[in-house]
Ligand SMILES: Cc1cc2nc3c(=O)[nH]c(=O)nc-3n(C[C@H](O)[C@H](O)[C@H](O)COP(=O)(O)OP(=O)(O)OC[C@H]3O[C@@H](n4cnc5c(N)ncnc54)[C@H](O)[C@@H]3O)c2cc1C
């Protein structure tokens with residue numbers, strides 16, 4: 001649905017990343033974990049997609065966290081409290097296919113954002129949050145409030161586990177009991193983590209990222225290849241069963 005939302009707050013999380021709270025009562029009521037908000041940034045024709053990082057139906061707010069990557073996100077980082085932003089949301093299929101109770105959420109970089117809201121709905125959630133280095137770590141305290149356990153990892157070892165997400169997940173799976181693994185982050189991270197999870201016999205869900213145009217399933221800009229044929233990330237996903245994804249395509 002399209003909703004004219006109001007900016008409630010915009011808070012920097014580090015030098016390039018922001019937390020944006022929008023008053024969006026209808027989207028907040030409808031939002032399911034892992035779904036998208038497609039945001040119209042003033043001055044830009046195409047909407048920008050962001051995973052819904054959190055939603056509060058009682059307060060009527062949604063939270064989006066974003067990193068400045070180009071002109072659109074740079075403009076978004078300059079909005080003011082009270083500004084109106086048109087948002088199409090909540091779009092797509094999220095993590096509703098999760099079957100198990102004990103869920104391991106694995107996020108890399110900006111991929112951690114949609115996992116926060118998803119972690120609220122798992123019976124027992126563990127978060128493995130992976131970053132390039134300690135200066136990039138964000139939202140760790142937010143996850144700590146929701147999850148039973150959180151693990152931090154950095155590629156350079158400057159904080160937490162020293163190594164890549166798949167190596168951490170291999171250790172966690174060997175030492176703990178999980179039913180499902182949910183992953184969002186760079187493609188190579190999602191592929192390697194899902195290989196580890198599937199090899200251990202766990203169900204695994206990945207939130208794919210493709211460039212988007214319309215966000216309503218019409219333009220096919222966001223098509224990805226799966227074992228079941230072509231799928232549109234915007235409305236058939238962004239979350240897919242990892243067994244169905246063709247990583248080589
Ligand atoms: C399913 C999904 C969920 C996402 N969730 C988040 C999130 O929670 N937080 C966050 O910081 N970023 C997220 N992104 C990435 C975010 O959409 C892009 O960083 C953003 O659109 C870049 O816009 P720009 O104008 O700054 O960059 P530009 O490069 O100037 O954008 C030019 C065009 O390309 C598109 N584009 C550029 N990079 C991407 C990209 N990586 N993915 C999709 N479209 C892109 C833009 O939307 C725009 O239409 C998500 C992307 C997808 C597909």
Ligand code: FES
Nearest residue numbers: 213215217220234
């Ligand atoms: S963005 Fe147009 S079909 Fe997905």
